[in-house]
Amino acid sequence: MINLTLIRSNSDNTDFKQLVVLLDEDLAVIDGNGHAFYAQFNKIDTIKEVIVAYQNNVPVACGAIKPFSKNAVEVKRMFVHPNYRKQGIAAEILNELETWAKALGFSECVLETGKSNQKP
Secondary structure: OOOOEEEEEOOOOHHHHHHHHHHHHHHHHHHHHHHHHHHOOOOOOOOOEEEEEEEOOEEEEEEEEEEOOOOEEEEEEEEEOHHHOOOOHHHHHHHHHHHHHHHOOOOEEEOOOOHHHOOO
């Protein structure tokens, strides 16, 4: 089991903002010429529910939810730093986001991703 601490925050969280910069750098490579188009859907200023994961007090991953419809939230800004991948951190964040969404009264979570984000 990994030593992981998850904190609930919002998009003003400095660690979240730093992780999102790294996420956007990754997406710029993945999306190529389409990155500018997708970037318009990834603004963080309206996100109120954010999870930041820390391993030994180092921010290593993040994820967020925002309202999508009356009953659903959309999972946004999921990212795990490359040095910390393959440890189950993303699953921990998703579980916490789903728990939070349920506590907020939502019954569904949706995730939209670009075609270029799919692994071969």
